[in-house]
Amino acid sequence: MRNQETEKYIQHIRSLSYDKLTGVLEEEESAYLDNELKNDPLAQDTWKKVQEKYNSESAKAFFEDPSSLEPSARLKMLLEEPGSNRKSIGNIIKYISIAALVIFAFFIYFLLKQNSIKPEMEKQITLKTADGKVIPIVGAHTIHTTDAIVSTQDSAMSFNGSESAIAGSMNILTVPAGLDYKITLADGTLVWLNSETKLEFPFKFGQSREISITGEAYLEVAPNSESPFTVRLPGDRTIQVLGTSFNVNSYEAKQARVSLINGSVKIRAGRDSLLLKPGYEAVSGAGNISQSKFAADDVLAWRQGKFFFNALPLQEVAKVLSRWYGITVSIDDPAIGNKAFTGSLDRNKPIEEFLDNAKDILNISYVKKDGVLHIK
Known part of the structure; x- marks a missing residue:
């Protein structure tokens, strides 16, 4: 069974494949996709399936047919021609229908892209290399960059810097809310990164x-x-x-x-x-x-994945909840923000379990609405 990180990786490769087919893929994204298609069988399989879906024989026939250049005008012309028959009209209607479905699918994809794909990317661990390329870190992969060969796992990263790498040239590893990560630096130093943490490091030390x-x-x-x-x-x-x-x-x-x-x-x-x-x-x-x-x-x-609170104000507790669970937390009643809470939080358990415990201790209530956790 595929894990969550693998599914995210497939979704990202599929998204980039759509862009590649329609010619709108950005330069850095194109370089990343080309590298994945060259080295990762899962990416290759995903790309193949996208091609099969949007380059079917019927769709291909439409785009190669001259009438596809002006579908509505061509249909009108064919209907008015004396020698036109039901079969040819049926074929062109079929092609136009296929084209309409493909165009509609791409239209919906582009319409939703800003609200779905990019927010999803914001929830992923990313590596921004010194030359400005942004690479999502998902699952186990080998990534070839200008200055290093990067090996990633679900929860850890290591790399081998090239001899041509510029010493001290900084890369940025960003871990968003709800995740944590580990990296081995060029000298063997180990760094564990908590949620909402940014690390700037070189592939080669001076x-x-x-x-x-x-x-x-x-x-x-x-x-x-x-x-x-x-x-x-x-x-x-x-x-x-x-x-x-x-x-x-x-x-x-x-x-x-x-x-x-x-x-x-x-x-x-x-x-x-x-x-x-x-x-x-x-x-x-x-x-x-x-x-x-x-x-x-x-x-x-x-x-x-645990946090111990020792008489910590509720407003500070809210910050930890936001970082660890990747949600927005609002304390609706300012008067309770300074209430001190002592207890523990286990990120591997549902947030509701923690909230129900805090509710009894601090005499508060909570509700989730529109993606925001309200405490009052």
């Missing part, structure tokens, strides 16, 4: 190793004393490491949280800096850095 993260990620940095590793965060914050494991949370632009599992890292924020020890986490706010002990099991639980 003398120094530098990446940027917006969102939340857990890193196991490959040791290399001769090549320092730097993580850049929003708000002009940086993390400098040699070889270590740590979690970074930078969802909020005004604050970043770094939780050190082992090793040693130095956090910089403006003129302030702090050398962090294992078992401690640093919080960089407005112009200062503070540190305190943390519970590693709680902080890293997101990697197993």
Whole structure:
């Protein structure tokens, strides 16, 4: 049985195939489709089926027939010709009907494309290469780019950079709401990315190793004393490491949280800096850095699809729900936004199970309407 990621991949290849047949495929999409058709049997099968559907013999006969150039005018002319017969009229009506169905199908496809295909793409993990190409990451595939050969699985990516790759030339891996992903960098560093997280990284490191993260990620940095590793965060914050494991949370632009599992890292924020020890986490706010002990099991639980809330305001809980389930959450009653909630969330279970629990604890209610979760 096909899994959800495979079905999404087939849908995307089918969409690109429609564009290719009608001559409206964009350059970067065309390059991606050509690569998939060259290397992936599933893409080849999907392309073949699309061709069979829209290039049937009857449809082909219509488009090759001279009368197809002006179907309505040709029909009128044939009806007025003295020698016309029912068979020829029936044939041209058949061709016109086929053409009308094909044209109508493509019309409906283009009409709905902006509202269906592209929003669906926004829910997919994407890789934007340094040369500007945007590649959807779906299922297990081998992707050939200008600077690397990228291997993807349902939940992980690795790559082999080419010798011609420009060191430090940044690519962008984007993980949308509701998903998470893992990537192995050029030096062997492992990075787990949480929902709504963006990673900027090169296919080839230079003398120094530098990446940027917006969102939340857990890193196991490959040791290399001769090549320092730097993580850049929003708000002009940086993390400098040699070889270590740590979690970074930078969802909020005004604050970043770094939780050190082992090793040693130095956090910089403006003129302030702090050398962090294992078992401690640093919080960089407005112009200062503070540190305190943390519970590693709680902080890293997101990697197993769990989140522990410890007296967290409901408005902050709503942000987690939005990221993890890919839905819009609205707190309709501002008065309950500051209510503190303590409990746990399991992303592998229906959101209703969590909401029913929170409803009893906080004395709130909820309703889903038009794709929005309303809490009141």
